[in-house]
Amino acid sequence: MSVPSRIRHLRRKNGLTLEALAGSVGIHKGHLSRIETGEKAPSLATLEAIARALRVGMAELFGEKANEHEITVVRQSERITTGDAGTYLIEALIAGSASRPLASYIVVPGRTFLDHDVPDHVGQEFLYVLQGRVEVAVADQLITLSVGDCATYDAALQHRLRRLGSAVAKVLVVLGKN
Incomplete structure (x- = not known):
C-alpha cells in the first residue's frame, strides 16, 4: 500500500472526514484530497503533521510497522x-x-x-x-x-x-x- 493510500485508510479507520483531518493538520481539504490520491507530494513537515493527527508514527505511514493494537497473538x-x-x-x-x-x-x-x-x-x-x-x-x-x-x-x-x-x-x- 502506498503512503497516500495509507493516509486515506488511516483517516477512514479513525472516522475522520477530509475536512476534519485537514483542519487538524492545518491544510486545505482539497490539498489533503490530492495528497491521498497521489496527485500532490506532501512535505516532510506535512507528513509529520498528518501522522500526529492520525496518532501514528511516521513508520506506519511508510508501512514499516504495525501498531500493537492491530496484532493479536494467542499462544x-x-x-x-x-x-x-x-x-x-x-x-x-x-x-x-x-x-x-x-x-x-x-x-x-x-x-x-x-x-x-x-x-x-x-x-x-x-x-x-x-x-x-x-x-x-x-x-x-x-x-x-x-x-x-x-x-x-x-x-x-x-x-x-x-x-x-x-x-x-x-x-x-x-x-x-x-
Missing part, C-alpha cells in the same frame, strides 16, 4: 476450550470480538448434529477439515468433507456439523463478519 498455552470431544469441542484460536472481523476455531464435532443449536449469524463461515471426515448441513444441503476439503457459506443460513465414522474429526472454522 497455544493460552487457548481456551469448551465442550467435550464426544459431543462437540471448540478450541478458540482467535476468538471473535467487536473490533476483529475474523475469528478462528478448531472444532471437534460429535457423531450427531446438535439438536439444540441455532447456528445462524452474520458474515461468512469457512470450514477446512484437518482430520477425519465430517458432514455439514447448510440449509437443505448435506455436504461430506474429508481431510484437506474446505467449504464456505453465508453464515446466516442454518448450518450444523457432525463427524462421520468413529475416528476423531477436527475442523478449522473461520468466521468473517460482513
Whole structure:
C-alpha cells in the first residue's frame, strides 16, 4: 500500500472526514484530497503533521510497522476450550470480538448434529477439515468433507456439523463478519 493510500485508510479507520483531518493538520481539504490520491507530494513537515493527527508514527505511514493494537497473538498455552470431544469441542484460536472481523476455531464435532443449536449469524463461515471426515448441513444441503476439503457459506443460513465414522474429526472454522 502506498503512503497516500495509507493516509486515506488511516483517516477512514479513525472516522475522520477530509475536512476534519485537514483542519487538524492545518491544510486545505482539497490539498489533503490530492495528497491521498497521489496527485500532490506532501512535505516532510506535512507528513509529520498528518501522522500526529492520525496518532501514528511516521513508520506506519511508510508501512514499516504495525501498531500493537492491530496484532493479536494467542499462544497455544493460552487457548481456551469448551465442550467435550464426544459431543462437540471448540478450541478458540482467535476468538471473535467487536473490533476483529475474523475469528478462528478448531472444532471437534460429535457423531450427531446438535439438536439444540441455532447456528445462524452474520458474515461468512469457512470450514477446512484437518482430520477425519465430517458432514455439514447448510440449509437443505448435506455436504461430506474429508481431510484437506474446505467449504464456505453465508453464515446466516442454518448450518450444523457432525463427524462421520468413529475416528476423531477436527475442523478449522473461520468466521468473517460482513
